[in-house]
Amino acid sequence: MKxxxxxxxxSCLKNPGPGGFxxxxxxxxxxxxxxxxxxxxxxxxxxxxxxxxxxxCLKEPCDVEVTTDSKYVKDGIESWLQAxxxxxxxxxxxxxxxxxxxxxxxxxxxxxxxxxxxxIKGHSGHTENERCDTMARECAARQQSAEELxxxxx
Numbered sequence: 412m413k414x415x416x417x418x419x420x421x422s423c424l425k426n427p428g429p430g431g432f433x434x435x436x437x438x439x440x441x442x443x444x445x446x447x448x449x450x451x452x453x454x455x456x457x458x459x460x461x462x463x464x465x466x467x468c469l470k471e472p473c474d475v476e477v478t479t480d481s482k483y484v485k486d487g488i489e490s491w492l493q494a495x496x497x498x499x500x501x502x503x504x505x506x507x508x509x510x511x512x513x514x515x516x517x518x519x520x521x522x523x524x525x526x527x528x529x530x531i532k533g534h535s536g537h538t539e540n541e542r543c544d545t546m547a548r549e550c551a552a553r554q555q556s557a558e559e560l561x562x563x564x565x
Contacts, residue, residue, distance in 0.1 A: 412525065413438060414474045417465045420533070420543035421457025421481065422551045430454065431550025432461035433543035436468070443468070444542070448550030457547065458484045459513040466520035474525045480533030480540055488528055492518060 416437040423430035431448035445464055449457070458481040466475065479485060492514065495501070500508045508514060531537050533544070 412472060412474045414476070415469060417462075417475055417477045418537075418539035418543050419458070419461035419465055419477065419479050419481075419484075420540060420547050421454055421459070421461050422544065422547035423452060423454040423457055424548075424551045424555055427451055427453045429551045429554035430457040431547040431552075431554065432457045432464065433546025433550070434461050434465040435539045435542055436465055437539075438473075444546065446546035446550045448554040450554045453510075455481075455483050456510055456513060457551075459510055459517055461543070461547070463513065463517050463520055466517075466524055466526070469524065472523050472525070474527075476527045476529060478529045478531055478537075478540065480531055482530060485528045485530045487514065488517070488521065488526070492521075 418435040419432065421430065421432045429448065429450055430452040431446060434445040436443045436445070445468060447464070458479065462477060462479065462484055469475070495508050495514065496518070500511050502508060531540055533540065
């Protein structure tokens with residue numbers, strides 16, 4: 412199985428508000444960047460969509476080492492996801508899981524790959540995390556700018 416290194420970050424300018432995600436994928440000497448923005452979203456949704464999109468773009472099953480600064484995503488994958496599925500997508504407190512649709516999409520991708528999660532502190536100078544953060548913030552800012560232009564026009 413191919414070994415891929417994946418770095419992700421999500422950003423939201425207000426929570427909720429304009430947001431974006433950034434992903435850097437590395438395989439041997441190859442590198443690929445992904446990013447996208449959304450007009451109204453949350454930080455956690457962007458963190459999830461970064462991992463989902465990074466895994467989804469891989470054309471075959473891979474060993475993937477995911478590095479993120481999101482404890483929400485890391486803990487969700489490693490500690491909560493299986494219990495949520497067994498409990499019909501309810502938390503320990505019997506509440507609906509937030510971002511269920513995204514967690515279901517992520518679960519589908521996790522079934523395709525052998526994923527290992529790594530957490531790093533955000534804004535700590537980690538080169539790939541900083542690049543993902545920059546891409547995520549730029550995509551979010553473009554969404555905010557587009558929204559502001561629409562308000563000015565009408």
